[in-house]
Every structure is written in C-alpha cells, then in structure tokens.
Amino acid sequence: QVHLQESGPGLVKPSETLSLTCTVSSDSMDSYYWAWIRQPPGKRLEWVGHVFYRGSTTYNPSLKSRVTISVDTSKKQVSLRLTSVTAADTAVYHCARVADPAFYFDYWGPGTPVTVSS
Amino acid sequence: DIVMTQSPDSLGVSVGERATLKCKSSQTLLHFSNNKNYLAWYQYKPGQPPKLLIHWASMRQSGVPDRFSGSGSATDFTLTISSLQAEDVAVYYCQQYYSTPHTFGQGTKLEIK
Secondary structure, eight states: OOEEEEEOOSEEOTTSOEEEEEEEESSOOTTOEEEEEEEOTTSOOEEEEEEETTSOEEEOTTTTTTEEEEEETTTTEEEEEEOSOOGGGOEEEEEEEEOSSSSSEEEEOOOEEEEEOO | OOOEEEEOSEEEEOTTSOEEEEEEESSOOEETTTTEEOEEEEEEOTTSOOEEEEETTTEEOTTOOTTEEEEEETTEEEEEESSOOGGGOEEEEEEEOSSSSOEEOOOEEEEEO
16 A cells, blocks of 8 residues: 655745655556646646656646756655746645656545644 | 546446546557557545556556456547546546647536535
C-alpha cells in the first residue's frame, strides 16, 4: 500500500514563495513519476507537474515559469515550490503517484489547503 | 490544451438505481499506436484523497466494486454505477492523459434522490 501526506504552511503572502512537501510511505519511489495537482475553490482539478524519481520534470505551461518540483528518494519526499504567488494560487494541493506506464494517478494524498493572503 | 466537459454538473439518483455520468473531450483520446483511450475516472469525497476508479476508459482499478463501469471511445465517455449505494455520494472527475497538460473535467456531483 502507498500513502502520501502533504505538509507545509497554510498561509502565504502575495508575491512570496509557496513551499510544500509530500512524504511517501511505500517500499520504494523507484521507477515512478510523482505529481502535484491542485484544486482552487469552486474550480476543477489542475495538474501542476510531475517529477521522475531520477529528477526529470514536466510542468504545466500555465505555471512553468514559477514552479519547481523536486524529489529526494533517500527521504522519500517530493517537494513543490511556487514563486510569486497571487490569490489565484489559493487551492488545496495534492501530491499523487503517477501510475505505470501511463499518466493517470493511482494514489493521492488527502491534500493540504493553502491560502494566499496578506 | 484538451478541454474536458462533464455532464450533468449534478445528478440525483435513488439508492439501487443506475447513475450515468458523461465526459466529453475536445480532441480524441484514442491513440492509434495501441488502440487505447487515455481516460481515467476518479471519485472524490470530502476529507478523503481522490480515488482512482477507472483507467484506459474501461479498466476497473483493483478493489473497485464491479457496480462501477466505464465505456466510450475517442471523445465521448461514460461512467456508470449500476446500482447506486449511499456511500457512492461524491464528486466524480474524468481526466485525460493523452497529452500534457493533463486535464480534468469540472466534475459531476452525485447525490441521493
């Protein structure tokens, strides 16, 4: 069984950087992609991007200039960094495992709410 | 980007009755190389992580009750719950993984009538 748990500050000021961590409980992170997905209030789920266990990344073009996703397999953690945040980045942020061999998501974390406000 | 549109936005069904949820994509999700449809369905209940129900449009994820089934091809897809149970109350989302950015529908809220 695979469990994911997101953590990080629930409140971030406009123009600052949002940083979240996803801790993975599984035998190994190897051979998998790991993703971040968010849901703003009243809106649909939005794929933010994903990282391969070896470190290569793919991002949503709408966020590409501001987002960094990284992985530390020794700590079994996936990190999300989003710079220059605005109110539009207020959302519940989920981490998820990307299924093998296609890009649907077979395990999700419960999500962590982040509010951007001064 | 591929736009996913679900219908209806909300649906009320009596316990034991059939629930039919629709998902339409703006481009085909059928890949010519393997004849597979790159579509998944998820169930999302408040306070819980989203749960994968169906992938490849019609393949039930391990552990998902067989009252859930997926069908369709190319641009039109359906999630059917053959006999609705009280625990099926949730928001259901479709997602395409044919191309990036991977995109989701707006969701269908399923309630008990």
